[in-house]
Amino acid sequence: xxxxxxxxxxxxxxxxxxxxxxxxxxxxxxxxxxxxxxxxxxxxxxxxxxxxxxxxxxxxxxxxxxxxxxxxxxxxxxxxxxxxxxxxxxxxxxxxxxxxxxxxxxxxxxxxxxxxxxxxxxxxxxxxxxxxxxxxxxxxxxxxxxxxxxxxxxxxxxxxxxxxxxxxxxxxxxxxxxxxxxxxxxxxxxxxxxxxxxxxx
Numbered sequence: 001x002x003x004x005x006x007x008x009x010x011x012x013x014x015x016x017x018x019x020x021x022x023x024x025x026x027x028x029x030x031x032x033x034x035x036x037x038x039x040x041x042x043x044x045x046x047x048x049x050x051x052x053x054x055x056x057x058x059x060x061x062x063x064x065x066x067x068x069x070x071x072x073x074x075x076x077x078x079x080x081x082x083x084x085x086x087x088x089x090x091x092x093x094x095x096x097x098x099x100x101x102x103x104x105x106x107x108x109x110x111x112x113x114x115x116x117x118x119x120x121x122x123x124x125x126x127x128x129x130x131x132x133x134x135x136x137x138x139x140x141x142x143x144x145x146x147x148x149x150x151x152x153x154x155x156x157x158x159x160x161x162x163x164x165x166x167x168x169x170x171x172x173x174x175x176x177x178x179x180x181x182x183x184x185x186x187x188x189x190x191x192x193x194x195x196x197x198x199x200x201x
Contacts, residue, residue: 001044002114006036009050011079012072021057028053048139063146063167070150074158086155093159093184097121097129117144120174127181132174145175152179159184 013022026034029049036042055062074083089099100119117135124130131152133145149165156163162183168176 001042001047003037003040003042004114005047006042006050007038008073008079009047009054009069010036012069013054015076015078016068016072017058021054024057025050025053028056044137044140047143051143062143066143066146067150067153070147070152071154072150073147074151074154083154083158086151087158093156093161093163094181096155096159097131097179100131117141119148129179129181130168130171131177131179132171133177134174141175145177149177152177 010022013025023034029046029052031046031049033042051062051065054065058065073079074086086096089096089103098121101121103116103119115135117133117140120132120134122130122132131148133141133148135141135144145167149167152163152165156165161181164178164180164182166178168178170176
């Protein structure tokens, strides 16, 4: 599995829980490596070992941790570049949702060895959507679906939209997220301009 996933967990634990918790996670996971390189490949089991060890170290379910990780990846200042990349998906939250179908392909263009889950958006009506998440490893599909819930919550806030999000279980081969747009202009969104340089808001 791509090192970007392990590195993301490492940064999340560092920034939210601190170095001592990260050291306990590495020890519980039985890993010899404690600093993950973004562009290297690691055994698939590493990411699941990290999440399991983090769950034991914090007393929190893996699903909840994955959701927190998703929120962190979009909202924390140390990973602001991802928020900016996602905002290129559209000027409104609805446009952003429709851009998610292409996220897998765009990620491959940016990092050829990065295998993101396949995403499939179904528009049930003007205000209700269902986002499906699929990866051949079912554990990864489930984990990523909860990461997406956290990311979508943070992105809704970013756009100023009031959105109801829930993990909706499995449909076919997809882990699904229910998305209900209660008010697309609920609040003023965070400032964002396409013309600004990377690293700026």
